[in-house]
Amino acid sequence: MEGVPTETLTDPTDLFEEHRAMLTGVAYRMLGRAADAEDVVQEAWLRWSSGDRAEVREPRAYLVRITTRLAIDRLRQVRSRRESYVGPWLPEPIVTDFGPSVPDTAERALLADSVSLALLVVLESLSPLERAVFVLREAFGFPFSEIATALERSESAVRQLAARARRHVDEGRPRYDVDxxxxxxxxxxxxxxxxxxxxxxxxxxxxxxxxxxxxxxxxxxxxxxxxxxxxxxxxxxxxxxxxxxxxxxxxxxxxxxxxxxxxxxxxxxxxxxxxxxxxxxxxxxxxxxxxxxxxxxxxxx
Missing domain, CATH: 3.10.450.50 (Nuclear Transport Factor 2; Chain: A,)
Structure with missing residues (x-):
């Protein structure tokens, strides 16, 4: 089946829905607000459903690329809104239920940590590109090569962004017990x-x-x-x-x-x-x- 366009194999709606939860997770960790994340994912769906998918061989990578770029754009837009926020700013809380699809204790702990209020507050100090690299690498384990493609950067540049983001997070994040x-x-x-x-x-x-x-x-x-x-x-x-x-x-x-x-x-x-x-x-x-x-x-x- 190599070389067969994806839409001849699977309905585009089904393909998108298969990845929706992951895309929403990426967008939320990027933006810290569920409503903004939903808007970004909806825009990604519109681009996916109306675009030319004939050359798309890896729908997951393609959708992550669209979602990440949209989230970066949205993050740059909302920065000014947060600067005028009355009082301390915290992320919009979400009810997390990783369900039986994430049975492994270590994996659940990683996912839980990646949406913690303490971490999301620290991520606000990163640049949009640093935040994107950190989220894709640390929370979802994407390879540097795939992140580089998504951000249209060289792999060496992405590795530098990842190192800088990790250093900033380690320096700015308090250490808490997780039990x-x-x-x-x-x-x-x-x-x-x-x-x-x-x-x-x-x-x-x-x-x-x-x-x-x-x-x-x-x-x-x-x-x-x-x-x-x-x-x-x-x-x-x-x-x-x-x-x-x-x-x-x-x-x-x-x-x-x-x-x-x-x-x-x-x-x-x-x-x-x-x-x-x-x-x-x-x-x-x-x-x-x-x-x-x-x-x-x-x-x-």
Missing amino acids: PAQRRDLTERFLAAATNGDLEGLLALLAPDVRLVGDSGGKAKAPLRVMETADKIGRFMVAVAQGVADAYDLRFEEVNGGPALVLLVDGKVDSVYQVDVRDGRIACLYILRNPDKLHGLFPVG
């Missing part, structure tokens, strides 16, 4: 202490240099600056957590590769709380409350 059971346990204990007004119990769970990052975009109540130190954050949480259990429907979801506490009102997501852990204590607390980022939680592969 999901430990993270959930600390989240549950944190919730109980805060809602019961147990400041002493809360302080025992927090690292001395803990940070609280709240993302509201100015559209909900949340700190407009990053808070630091256990005492300050503990007192803040005790003050705001009273009545939470009565006012909200609380449940745990896997969000961005780790356990998160989701607060709902009338079936709608109001807030997402997630912690990062270091040495058995909470080292960072994320509070996502921007309604524009919460109304469309959906799985991304």
Whole structure:
């Protein structure tokens, strides 16, 4: 069958749908926003469905190339929007469910890490090209030769971009424990202490240099600056957590590769709380409350 055009073998819609989850995953890791990722993938579909596929021999590589280039263009466009963002910026949270298609523990851990809030925040410091190389190489394991083709760069240039991106990530990214059971346990204990007004119990769970990052975009109540130190954050949480259990429907979801506490009102997501852990204590607390980022939680592969 060598040399036979792809569309004579498989319906183009089926081919695209076979790769949609992977393309969405690439776009989300590039952009940090599910809505932007969906827009990019939709544009990739339009180009795929209306273009000349007669010479396409490797649909997966071709679709990744289209999606990556569109994501780079979109990333350059949204940079100015983020510079004017009110308060700290965090990625749009996604419910992650890798399912039985990713049974291997090591592979699941890699995928979970590649969408973690901590990593996506650091990726914001990379150039669009560095971010594209990092995502394609580190999260999806694409060979340098294929990345070079996708970005229309030489393989040596791509290797340099990859090394620079990895160095920046290693320098800028805090090191956290990844055990999901430990993270959930600390989240549950944190919730109980805060809602019961147990400041002493809360302080025992927090690292001395803990940070609280709240993302509201100015559209909900949340700190407009990053808070630091256990005492300050503990007192803040005790003050705001009273009545939470009565006012909200609380449940745990896997969000961005780790356990998160989701607060709902009338079936709608109001807030997402997630912690990062270091040495058995909470080292960072994320509070996502921007309604524009919460109304469309959906799985991304």
